[in-house]
Amino acid sequence: MLARQDLLSSQTGERVTHISLNDLGWSPFFADQLETMGVTPDRVMRIAAVQRSKATGLGPRGAVRLTYPPTLSAGDVAVGDWVTVNPDTDVIETILDRTSKLARRAAGIEARTQLLAANIDTLFITTSCNEDFNPARIERYVVLALDAGVSPVLVLTKADTAEDPQSYLQQARDISDKFDAVLLINAKDKEQSDRLRRWCGPGKTVAFVGSSGVGKSTLINALTGSEQATADIRADDAKGRHTTTARSLHFASGGGMVIDMPGMRELGLHDVAGGIDELFDDITELATQCKFRDCAHVSEPGCAVLAAMEAGDLSEDRVDRWRKLRAEDQLNSETIGQTRRRAREITRQHKAQLAAHQRFKGKSRDKSGK
Numbered sequence: 001m002l003a004r005q006d007l008l009s010s011q012t013g014e015r016v017t018h019i020s021l022n023d024l025g026w027s028p029f030f031a032d033q034l035e036t037m038g039v040t041p042d043r044v045m046r047i048a049a050v051q052r053s054k055a056t057g058l059g060p061r062g063a064v065r066l067t068y069p070p071t072l073s074a075g076d077v078a079v080g081d082w083v084t085v086n087p088d089t090d091v092i093e094t095i096l097d098r099t100s101k102l103a104r105r106a107a108g109i110e111a112r113t114q115l116l117a118a119n120i121d122t123l124f125i126t127t128s129c130n131e132d133f134n135p136a137r138i139e140r141y142v143v144l145a146l147d148a149g150v151s152p153v154l155v156l157t158k159a160d161t162a163e164d165p166q167s168y169l170q171q172a173r174d175i176s177d178k179f180d181a182v183l184l185i186n187a188k189d190k191e192q193s194d195r196l197r198r199w200c201g202p203g204k205t206v207a208f209v210g211s212s213g214v215g216k217s218t219l220i221n222a223l224t225g226s227e228q229a230t231a232d233i234r235a236d237d238a239k240g241r242h243t244t245t246a247r248s249l250h251f252a253s254g255g256g257m258v259i260d261m262p263g264m265r266e267l268g269l270h271d272v273a274g275g276i277d278e279l280f281d282d283i284t285e286l287a288t289q290c291k292f293r294d295c296a297h298v299s300e301p302g303c304a305v306l307a308a309m310e311a312g313d314l315s316e317d318r319v320d321r322w323r324k325l326r327a328e329d330q331l332n333s334e335t336i337g338q339t340r341r342r343a344r345e346i347t348r349q350h351k352a353q354l355a356a357h358q359r360f361k362g363k364s365r366d367k368s369g370k
C-alpha cells in the first residue's frame, strides 16, 4: 500500500518507491496494448503532471521527470495518460490508447483544444445545494463528460445546510436523465461520502469538477484517507504561462486514482456536438421533424421544437440552453474551420512562391547555359 508520505517526496524531487501499476489504475485495456506492442510493464508510467518541456510520470520506478520526444509536445499529453518510457533516457516513447479524454477549448482567440485529463471512468460533477447550483453550468459538465465517453455522476453537497434538499434532486432530474446517479449528501459525513466509493477501486480513475468551495477537497480527502492533496500539480499551459489550473492526482484508499480538476469555471466547450446531442437527445430527435432542415427553432413554421414547447412538453429554459450551447459549439468549430482554411491558403501561396522561385532559378540556369 502506497503511503501518502511516499508520494509527497515527489515534490521535493526525490524519487518515490513501491508504486505498482495497479495502484495507479492499470487495467486490462492497457495491458492488452502493451502485450500487442511487445513492451514490458517496467517501461510503463502514468502521467501525473504536464509542463511545457517536461512531464511527471509515476510508475514502478517512482516519480520521474520525463522528456517529450521530437514527435510529441506538452499539448499531446494529458494528466492520467499511460505512456511507455525509455528507461535509459526517460524520454516518452508512446502514449497508450485512451479509454476517454476530457478536453476544452483552449484560452485565446485561436480555436485550439486543450487536453484536460485522460483515462477517466467517472466524472463527479460536484455542486452544492445553494446558489452554486446552476443548470447551465451542470449541463456543460455533462456535455463534456458524455462527449469524452466518461460516465457523469452528479454530487449535490451541503444537503445538511439546505432548507429543502429534495428540491435539488428534482431540479437535477429536470436537467438530465443521463447521470449515472445523483447523490444528495453532506460531504463532511463519512458514511455519506462513502457512497462515492461505488465508482472507485482498482483499475478505476475518477475525477472531480465543480466550483471552488463546493466540497471537492472534502470528498477527495474522504476517498483517499488523507487530509491533504497528495501530489499537487501546477500546470503550465502550452505557452508556458502559469495558469490557475492545478490538476492533481491522488491515490484512492481502496485502489484506483482520483483526479481533481479545479479552476474550470470557464469551461469553453469545443467540438462537442456529440455530447450536446446526447444530453439533449429528446430535442435532437424532435429537431429532425422540423419542416426545414436548417430550422433555427426560433420562429420557423412547422418547427417541431417550438410546437413541443407550446404544448408544454419541453421547458423553454432548457431549449434556450440547448440553443446557446449549440451556437457556441458551432461558432468554435467554424473558427477551427476558418483556421484550417487559412493554413491551407498559406501553404498554397507558399508552394506557388516556391514553384515560381524554382522556375526563375531554372530560367537563369538556361541563360547561363549550365
Ligand SMILES: Nc1nc2c(ncn2[C@@H]2O[C@H](COP(=O)(O)OP(=O)(O)OP(=O)(O)O)[C@@H](O)[C@H]2O)c(=O)[nH]1
Residues within 6 Å of the ligand: 157, 158, 159, 160, 161, 185, 186, 187, 188, 210, 211, 212, 213, 214, 215, 216, 217, 218, 219, 262
Ligand atoms: N455543511 C457542509 N459543509 C461542507 C460540505 N462540503 C464541504 N463543506 C465545507 O465547505 C468548505 C469548502 O469545502 P472544500 O472541500 O474545501 O471545497 P472545494 O470544492 O475543494 O474548494 P476548492 O478547494 O476551493 O476548489 C469547507 O469548509 C468544507 O468543510 C457539506 O456537504 N456540508
Ligand SMILES: [Zn+2]
Residues within 6 Å of the ligand: 287, 290, 291, 295, 296, 297, 298, 300, 302, 303, 304, 305, 306
Ligand atoms: Zn425547428
